[in-house]
Amino acid sequence: MVIIALNEAANISQCVTKAALISDDIIVVDSGSTDATVTLAEAAGAKVHQMQWQGYSSTKNEANTLTRHDWILSLDADEILSEELIASIQECTLEEKTVYLLSRLNNYCGHWIRHSNWYPDYVYRLFDRRYCRWQGEFVHEKLNFPADFKLIKLKGDLLHYTYRTAEEHYRKIERYAELSAREKLAKGKNSSPLKLLILPIFKFISVYIFHLGILDGAAGYQIARREAYYVRRRNEWMQTLK
Numbered sequence: 001m002v003i004i005a006l007n008e009a010a011n012i013s014q015c016v017t018k019a020a021l022i023s024d025d026i027i028v029v030d031s032g033s034t035d036a037t038v039t040l041a042e043a044a045g046a047k048v049h050q051m052q053w054q055g056y057s058s059t060k061n062e063a064n065t066l067t068r069h070d071w072i073l074s075l076d077a078d079e080i081l082s083e084e085l086i087a088s089i090q091e092c093t094l095e096e097k098t099v100y101l102l103s104r105l106n107n108y109c110g111h112w113i114r115h116s117n118w119y120p121d122y123v124y125r126l127f128d129r130r131y132c133r134w135q136g137e138f139v140h141e142k143l144n145f146p147a148d149f150k151l152i153k154l155k156g157d158l159l160h161y162t163y164r165t166a167e168e169h170y171r172k173i174e175r176y177a178e179l180s181a182r183e184k185l186a187k188g189k190n191s192s193p194l195k196l197l198i199l200p201i202f203k204f205i206s207v208y209i210f211h212l213g214i215l216d217g218a219a220g221y222q223i224a225r226r227e228a229y230y231v232r233r234r235n236e237w238m239q240t241l242k
Contacts, residue, residue: 001019001022001023001025001026001027001067001072001073001075002027002029002060002063002064002066002067002072002073002074002075003015003016003019003026003027003028003029003041003046003075003076003077004029004031004056004059004060004063004074004075004076004077005028005029005030005031005033005037005041005076005077006030006031006032006033006037006053006077007033007034007035007037008033008035008037008077008078009033009035009036009037009040010161010164011077011078011080011161012028012037012040012041012044012077013040013041013043013044014080015075015077015078015079015080016028016040016041016044016045016046017044017045018080018081018086019046019073019075019081020044020045021081021086021090022073022081022086022089022090023073025047025067025068025069026045026046026047027046027047027049027063027066027067028041028046028047028048028049028077029048029049029050029051029059029062029063029066030048030049030050030051031050031051031052031053031059032050032052032053037077038050049063049066051063055141056134056136056140056141057133057134057135057136057141058134060074060134060141061133061134064129065129067129070128070129070130071094071126071127071128071129072126072127072128072129072132073089073125073126074125074126074127075125075158076160078160078161078162079104079158079159079160079161080158080159080160080161081156081158081159082105082156082157082158082159083156084155084156084157085102085154085155085156085157085158086156087155087156088154088155088156089126089154092154094126094128095150095152096128097131097146097148097149097150098149098150098151098152099124099126099127099132099143099145099149099150099151099152100124100125100126100127100151100152100153100154101122101123101124101125101151101152101153101154102122102123102125102126102154102156102157102158103119103120103121103122103153103154103156103157103158104119104120104121104122104123104157104158104159104160105119105120105121105157105158105159105160106118106119106121106160106162107159107160107161107162108162108163108169108219108222108223109163109164109165109166109169109219109222110164111216111217111219113216113219113220113223114215114216115211115212115213115214115215115216115220116207116208116211116212116213116216116220116223116224117206117207117211117213118223121160122153123158124142124143124145125158126154127143127145131145131146131149132144132145139176139179139180139183166222166226169226170226170229173226173229173230173233174233176230177230177233177234177236177237178237178241180234180237181234181235181237181238181240181241182237182241184234184238185238185241185242189238190238190242191235191238191239191242192239193239195235196232196235196236196239199231199232199235200228200229200231200232200235201228203224203227203228203230203231204224204225204227204228207220207223207224207227207228208220208221208224
């Protein structure tokens, strides 16, 4: 079990406590927390390793070398195993050449989001480190594994406490918009004044209407607005950087 953490005092105790129900080898890799994350993680039974942040992929790959077992359940400190998911993992017989997917249920400013293209948010999290590695240098890390591997979805949700406030969401948008722009430019993508105008509008309609964000109430509307804002900021960065 590997948990990546940075200033997650609000979630780390519960994250580790639930994880302890399925693993006797819980590694928390902390990248310089200034709150009580380390103390709380150790009190909950985790082994804490301090590691300079190298980006998601490199940090997670190095963290995976610290465990006693080859099978890794990879979590972020703001992700908590639900009771149903714990039972699914406990009952699961791990198969060779297989990667297991967890359905992430996101909590946005105190609201559980079941639409808005946020659910089910399947993520690759249970795998054999001998054959799988994280890749990606900019924003989103991806798990790389052999093409002949089978994918199995486990029952139950991974409870993800994303943003506590709107301000926290906006800060992340500003931080990731530039990184995402650099990633797209590196892949040969481009932007234009027309895309800057049209794409945010389409994003809002997609999230709020096509992906039923309207059913998530006020939270769904705010998510749609902020996702559109993220697309606008990313395209502004792409025009600035090109």
